[in-house]
Amino acid sequence: MGKPVIQVEDLWWRYEGRKDWALKGVNLEVDEGEFVGIVGPNESGKTTLVMSMNGLIPNNYRGIMKGDVIALGMNTKEYQTADISKRVGFVFSDPESQFLTMTVEEELAFGLENLALPVEEIRDRIRWAMEITRLEEDFLEKPPYELSGGQKQRVAIAAVLAMKPDVIILDEPTSMLDPIGKTEVFNVLIDLRKNYNVTVIVVEHRLEDIAYLADKMVLLYNGEILKVAPPQEFFDDIPFLLEHYVYPPEIMIAVHKLREQGLYSGKIPLRFDEGVKILEEVVKG
Numbered sequence: 001m002g003k004p005v006i007q008v009e010d011l012w013w014r015y016e017g018r019k020d021w022a023l024k025g026v027n028l029e030v031d032e033g034e035f036v037g038i039v040g041p042n043e044s045g046k047t048t049l050v051m052s053m054n055g056l057i058p059n060n061y062r063g064i065m066k067g068d069v070i071a072l073g074m075n076t077k078e079y080q081t082a083d084i085s086k087r088v089g090f091v092f093s094d095p096e097s098q099f100l101t102m103t104v105e106e107e108l109a110f111g112l113e114n115l116a117l118p119v120e121e122i123r124d125r126i127r128w129a130m131e132i133t134r135l136e137e138d139f140l141e142k143p144p145y146e147l148s149g150g151q152k153q154r155v156a157i158a159a160v161l162a163m164k165p166d167v168i169i170l171d172e173p174t175s176m177l178d179p180i181g182k183t184e185v186f187n188v189l190i191d192l193r194k195n196y197n198v199t200v201i202v203v204e205h206r207l208e209d210i211a212y213l214a215d216k217m218v219l220l221y222n223g224e225i226l227k228v229a230p231p232q233e234f235f236d237d238i239p240f241l242l243e244h245y246v247y248p249p250e251i252m253i254a255v256h257k258l259r260e261q262g263l264y265s266g267k268i269p270l271r272f273d274e275g276v277k278i279l280e281e282v283v284k285g
Contacts, residue, residue, distance in 0.1 A: 002032030005167055005199050006053050006088075007070040013048055016062035022048045024223040025067070030216075032166070035193050035200045037210040037231075040220035041245035046203045049220060050169045053201065054088035055081040072166055086115070089160035093172040095152040096145065104147075104155055105140035111163050129162040132196070133188050150181025157188055167199040168192070174206060182206065189213060208249040211235060212270040219246060235268045251275030258282055 008028040014021045022045045030036050038046050051057045055076040058065045069076045071088050092098055101107045108129060112122045130137070133154040139147070144155055153173055160168055170189075174182040186209050192198050193213055204210050210217075217234035219227040221244045227234060235241070238256040241248055251272050258264040263282050269275040 004029050005032050005072055006030035006201070007068075008049070008052070009068045009070070011049075011052060011067035011069060012065065013052065013057060014064045016064075018063075020223075022063075022223055023052070026220075026223075026225055028218065028225060028228065030167075030199060030201060032199055033197050034215045035189075035210075035213050036202070036216045036218060037207075037214040038201065038203045038218045038220060039205070039207060039246050044220045045223040046220050047171050050090075050171055050201060050203055052076065053167075053169055054090050055079060055084040056090065085165075086163060087165050088167045088169065089163055089165035091153070091156050091160055091168065091170045091173055093175045095156035098156055098159075099144045099152075102143055103140065104135070104142055104144055107144055107155060108140075108159050108162050111159060115163070125162045125164065126158075129158040132161060132191055133158040134184070148181060149177045150184035153177060153181065153185050154188060157185070161198075165198070167201065169201045171203045172205065173202065174204065174209070182209070186213075207247070208251075208272060211249070211252075219244065221245075231270055232267060235270065238268070249275075251279075254279060 006029070008026050011023050011026040012021055013023040026049060038049065040046050048057060052069045053071055055071070057063070058077065059081045071084050074084055076084060099107055101110055105126070108126045109122055112125055135154055135158055139151070144152055147155065173185050177185065189200060189202070190213065192200055202210055211231050214231050217229060217231050218225060226244060235248055235252055238248055238253060249272065252268050252275065255264060255268055255275050255278050264278060266278070269278055
């Protein structure tokens with residue numbers, strides 16, 4: 001991996017009007033080209049943490065902040081969100097919340113026009129972003145609200161990608177999608193992971209989808225980071241995850257139980273098909 005692109009240093013954050021700190025002394029480093037999965041139960045501070053990475057916190061929310069977040073050399077206390085977001089893109093769980101225009105084409109062009117890019121470069125970037133997100137050309141004239149959930153989320157991702165950020169953050173991008181929509185979005189993330197040097201940070205509940213994609217997993221609990229590890233190490237301690245209300249895929253739990261019973265001594269599988277193969281081998285004896 002490359003140099004650090006996000007550095008969270010002893011970060012504390014408390015929203016205005018709240019008694020409790022949403023984040024408590026968080027330290028985290030994300031390197032260039034990494035795919036980082038952030039997990040934890042509801043109200044653990046996941047969204048607060050990722051919003052701090054592109055300056056939404058402290059610039060767009062009232063509260064008290066201690067510590068620092070450095071995004072690509074920019075201290076978020078010293079730079080405006082608009083400047084940081086050119087290089088650190090953010091995709092919300094509800095794509096409609098970030099749509100500002102009446103057609104997909106206008107949506108994809110909006111940020112690029114604000115950069116005052118030449119028309120031809122805008123067209124090239126839109127084509128490039130649509131290719132990555134598998135959006136058909138006939139989508140361009142459609143209103144975003146007419147699209148399916150998965151299509152809307154892909155438009156939101158494409159609009160961020162067209163800006164060519166160094167880092168893209170997705171906050172529970174599949175939480176409102178059906179299985180087809182979830183597959184569409186994760187196919188895009190797989191493509192980004194394999195073919196482009198974009199640093200990807202994802203907050204996600206669907207651990208089966210990010211377990212095999214991530215370079216690093218982060219467990220946030222009650223505003224504190226309890227564990228940072230590569231997926232193989234992260235999922236090796238199933239009881240620890242369950243104790244903190246993080247629920248690994250059932251296939252991992254099944255293999256863990258086999259290991260507890262002495263029927264299997266290998267690693268916890270990160271992919272469903274790997275887990276099925278282990279179960280079949282144990283049954284065959």
